[in-house]
Amino acid sequence: MAHPECFPEVLELADRVAGTSGMLSYVGQSEAQEFIVGTETGLIYRLQKEYPGKRFYPATEHLVCPTMKMTSLERVFQALQKMQYVITLPEKVQRKARKALDAMLSLG
8 A cells, every 4th residue: 555645656566545544444445464554654553453453564664754743633723723834835846735635635
């Protein structure tokens, strides 16, 4: 399984390309007992918890997003309350990000 934000070469090898919820559904519906997981390694803990009879392997040990680890529900809530963090990106970056988001949403 691979997340839509993976490199195209990885997506071509994947049996399933999906966002987090899509991966969870795929594992639940699959008869397979072992899965290679191409997304942030934090998902493996959740997969093991929800499907203890199945085995999960990270595509690489380097799929840790330090920025995601810093994000908490409380911090998101505070940022939205105060509207304190404004991020401005160049149009080219926005287009690429929108393309990735659209791809993820289309899979849901």
